[in-house]
Amino acid sequence: MAIKIIYLLGLGHSGTTLLGRLLGAHSQVIATGGTKNIPLFVKGRKTCACGATAPTECQLWSAVEERLKTRDLSLSDLQFGYDNQNNLNHDALKRYFESVLEASGAQAIVDTSRRRSYFAELEKVPGVELIPVHLFKDPRAQFSSAKRKNGNLFASVWSYNLRGRRVRGMQPAGRPVLHLSYESLCRDPMGQIARIMEAAGLPFEPDQVTHYGASELHIIGGNRQRHDTSSAIRLDESWRRRLTPMEQKLAIWLGGRSYRKNLTLSES
């Protein structure tokens, strides 16, 4: 049986935690956060959304560890971080993904590693079927997140345009990339999630949108959104007050072209 992975591409603060939760709330899907975060969890530098600070404290991750053992592996062996991205062990990844599916009883995994280069590595894992989903935001919202974190506006523009161009240029061997804006996800979560589930070959469950906050969660990494237990989906438009009118214009001037290109792909 193929190892199905819904892989979320995009920048940090583009809504991937929310999208990962909506997909992971499906009865046959398990959201793990980014596969690249697993070593950080094992080393105690990231926590599970359930509150566990080590795999032994978590129901899911201790079950994954048991399944890994039957495949002569342990979570502590897995060097899946960005820092080792060029030397990933594809066979270990395969055994890891199989263990996650077995431990959770799910048919698909959501991976929010986000980088295109990491995606290219997962394409080399035998037996994997990737469903790439590109999530992007209005550049004003993206730059507003950078400003909130005291980031450099120009560096943020640079990443925004570069990531957009790289992802638009992708030609995966398997399924084509499904492009989706954060704004349309918030305006029409039912329609957009149904679209992704169809691409993943699984029946859409309305509950995954209406009650996603109540779903058990074991993602590693992710932002503060992962601790929100409500199932409300609100479009965050705080950029309207956080950015000055001049910064808003600058964001559109510098990132608007990339945004429109992404939008065109998301509508086709």
Ligand SMILES: [Zn+2]
């Ligand atoms: Zn957990």
